[in-house]
Amino acid sequence: MISFSDIAMLTWQHLYLSLLGTVIGSIIGFLLAVWIRRQPRLAGVLIGFAEVIQTIPGMALLAFLLLVFGLGDTTLVVGLALYAILPVLQNTYEGLEGVDPAYREVGKGMGMTRGEIFRQIEVPLAFPVILAGLRVSLVTAIGVATIGVFVGSGGLGSLIYRGLQIIDMPTMMAGAIPVALLAIVLEIALTLLERKLSKVTASR
Amino acid sequence: MSIDYLRIIASLNEGEFLLGVKFEHVTKAYPGHKPAVNELSLEVQTGELLVLIGPSGCGKTTSLRMINRLEEPTSGTIYVDGRDVCSYDPIELRRGIGYAIQQTGLLPHMTIEQNIELVPRLLKWDKKRRHERTRELLSLVDMDYDTFASRYPRQLSGGQQQRIGVLRALATDPPVILMDEPFGALDPISRESLQTELKRLQSRLRKTIVFVTHDIDEAMRLGDRIAILQDGQLHQIGTPQELVQAPRDEFVAKFMGRLFNFPKIQTSVDLIGQFMQEDTSHVHQECSEHGKIVKIDHLPLWCWIDRNGVLRGVSSQPPTGADQWDRNDWTDPKLAAVKDTDASEVVLKRLIEGEAEALPVIGEGEQFIGVVTQRSALKALSNVEMENDE
Numbered sequence: 161m162i163s164f165s166d167i168a169m170l171t172w173q174h175l176y177l178s179l180l181g182t183v184i185g186s187i188i189g190f191l192l193a194v195w196i197r198r199q200p201r202l203a204g205v206l207i208g209f210a211e212v213i214q215t216i217p218g219m220a221l222l223a224f225l226l227l228v229f230g231l232g233d234t235t236l237v238v239g240l241a242l243y244a245i246l247p248v249l250q251n252t253y254e255g256l257e258g259v260d261p262a263y264r265e266v267g268k269g270m271g272m273t274r275g276e277i278f279r280q281i282e283v284p285l286a287f288p289v290i291l292a293g294l295r296v297s298l299v300t301a302i303g304v305a306t307i308g309v310f311v312g313s314g315g316l317g318s319l320i321y322r323g324l325q326i327i328d329m330p331t332m333m334a335g336a337i338p339v340a341l342l343a344i345v346l347e348i349a350l351t352l353l354e355r356k357l358s359k360v361t362a363s364r
Numbered sequence: 365m366s367i368d369y370l371r372i373i374a375s376l377n378e379g380e381f382l383l384g385v386k387f388e389h390v391t392k393a394y395p396g397h398k399p400a401v402n403e404l405s406l407e408v409q410t411g412e413l414l415v416l417i418g419p420s421g422c423g424k425t426t427s428l429r430m431i432n433r434l435e436e437p438t439s440g441t442i443y444v445d446g447r448d449v450c451s452y453d454p455i456e457l458r459r460g461i462g463y464a465i466q467q468t469g470l471l472p473h474m475t476i477e478q479n480i481e482l483v484p485r486l487l488k489w490d491k492k493r494r495h496e497r498t499r500e501l502l503s504l505v506d507m508d509y510d511t512f513a514s515r516y517p518r519q520l521s522g523g524q525q526q527r528i529g530v531l532r533a534l535a536t537d538p539p540v541i542l543m544d545e546p547f548g549a550l551d552p553i554s555r556e557s558l559q560t561e562l563k564r565l566q567s568r569l570r571k572t573i574v575f576v577t578h579d580i581d582e583a584m585r586l587g588d589r590i591a592i593l594q595d596g597q598l599h600q601i602g603t604p605q606e607l608v609q610a611p612r613d614e615f616v617a618k619f620m621g622r623l624f625n626f627p628k629i630q631t632s633v634d635l636i637g638q639f640m641q642e643d644t645s646h647v648h649q650e651c652s653e654h655g656k657i658v659k660i661d662h663l664p665l666w667c668w669i670d671r672n673g674v675l676r677g678v679s680s681q682p683p684t685g686a687d688q689w690d691r692n693d694w695t696d697p698k699l700a701a702v703k704d705t706d707a708s709e710v711v712l713k714r715l716i717e718g719e720a721e722a723l724p725v726i727g728e729g730e731q732f733i734g735v736v737t738q739r740s741a742l743k744a745l746s747n748v749e750m751e752n753d754e
């Protein structure tokens with residue numbers, strides 16, 4: 161029988177791995193977005209490349225990464241990070257580009273440096289859009305992490321997998337229900353936060 | 365713009381231009397267009413409010429933006445405080461010049477306090493100093509700190525937002541301020557009250573202000589001098605009165621519109637009564653012994669009227685304290701008011717030339733009848749003109 165504390169532990173592990181992958185991927189996505197704004201010609205190429213990664217099925221991506229990183233958490237986290245890049249890259253890029261140039265101009269007129277305009281005007285105004293990218297990444301990661309069990313990583317996927325092998329409904333559900341809840345709760349929480357923030361940044 | 369005191373003292377001795385703005389043969393041409401600003405030369409004196417006015421597209425905004433280097437001139441030189449703007453670091457220059465923009469330019473994700481503190485924060489003022497300054501500024505326009513400081517711009521009315529836009533330009537107490545149609549998006553009433561407020565502030569602060577508008581009424585009310593631009597060129601510059609009395613040509617005359625027709629219609633308005641503002645005053649204070657004090661709306665004007673309706677005193681400051689009924693604190697109505705039998709041109713002259721924007725009107729036995737303001741006089745004149753045209 162699976163104890164409650166086992167489930168709790170696996171849920172925590174699942175969340176931890178997903179967050180880790182998402183955070184790493186988001187940082188890369190954010191930095192890439194900032195970089196390609198200065199190289200507009202690269203924007204299309206890079207976003208296209210990230211889209212290609214996104215289309216590779218999870219199992220296949222992890223299989224490729226297994227060749228490089230071997231069995232273990234690293235392979236999963238790298239995979240999750242790769243998936244997280246595109247939504248954050250795309251949303252950050254679009255969010256920053258979508259800031260009304262008038263606000264940038266206000267900052268310039270007040271004597272802000274480029275860095276100050278970026279930190280104090282562009283990023284806060286684009287933040288709800290960036291956050292939407294982060295939400296997509298994180299929810300995707302929760303899903304993809306369930307197949308981490310195939311590359312020797314942990315998480316709730318291991319319960320589902322075990323349950324499937326021995327055709328044991330309770331074991332399967334002990335994995336499936338927390339994963340589903342995790343995804344739904346994060347989706348709702350981040351959507352609410354986004355709404356609240358975009359109310360603040362909306363100009364009127 | 366760091367202010368170099370040694371230089372200031374030196375330039376005082378030389379009698380040089382100081383913390384003003386000067387354009388010398390400035391041209392700005394965007395590639396593929398005819399010049400937006402063409403060979404513009406003009407000088408904004410220290411402590412002067414110069415209005416730039418002209419039809420849309422005549423280069424007002426472009427001229428303004430070249431002062432704080434948001435645009436670079438194609439040729440010619442602009443001086444701020446006697447120094448070529450190109451010799452300043454643009455970031456420092458902009459931090460040293462107040463800038464108020466059309467549509468307020470408030471940042472929607474910052475509270476009112478954060479918006480006002482924008483430049484002080486860039487200049488690394490400490491928290492206490494910034495906070496005190498924000499309080500002080502809000503009180504300048506009668507906005508309560510506790511009510512407004514933590515609100516977001518969209519939670520304010522248009523007029524309040526524009527006030528904050530102007531306060532932000534004043535935040536670091538800069539000697540030079542640029543204003544690009546700061547009251548552009550307002551209804552006439554809030555517009556007028558903001559103009560009055562700015563005028564009151566300016567009479568105290570004496571900043572060098574370059575003010576862009578395309579509203580001639582606004583220009584007349586605010587400008588120490590008015591520069592009329594056309595097609596990027598300076599067409600005529602002068603005090604409001606000079607422009608009215610000696611417009612260079614038909615263009616200026618048309619621009620000054622109704623104002624230009626003074627001489628023609630003088631004779632048809634002979635009763636000051638027609639000039640008077642419709643009643644927009646309210647009782648400020650009342651006392652059974654001395655009568656009442658009436659405040660004229662939107663104007664810094666208080667009138668003391670005794671129980672018999674006789675005007676006893678006029679003041680441009682709110683009377684306070686126990687001795688407010690002391691005659692010495694009030695200007696004698698004989699000096700500050702006009703009679704309803706005065707010739708209209710005399711009244712107009714006092715309105716345009718004098719410091720007062722508004723004059724109380726007294727009738728027989730010094731009875732208080734009402735108020736004439738620059739605006740109400742203009743209104744009356746334009747009505748007369750229309751009647752004449754018909």
Ligand SMILES: Nc1ncnc2c1ncn2[C@@H]1O[C@H](COP(=O)(O)OP(=O)(O)OP(=O)(O)O)[C@@H](O)[C@H]1O
Nearest residue numbers: 394397399400419420421422423424425426427578
């Ligand atoms: N970035 C630009 N590129 C090309 N032309 C420009 C640019 N900015 C302004 N212009 C042109 O320069 C001229 C002057 O513009 P400016 O904005 O200074 O006019 P303005 O007097 O402020 O007009 P308005 O009263 O409508 O604000 C206009 O003909 C405008 O089309």
Ligand SMILES: [Mg+2]
Nearest residue numbers: 424425426544
């Ligand atoms: Mg303009």
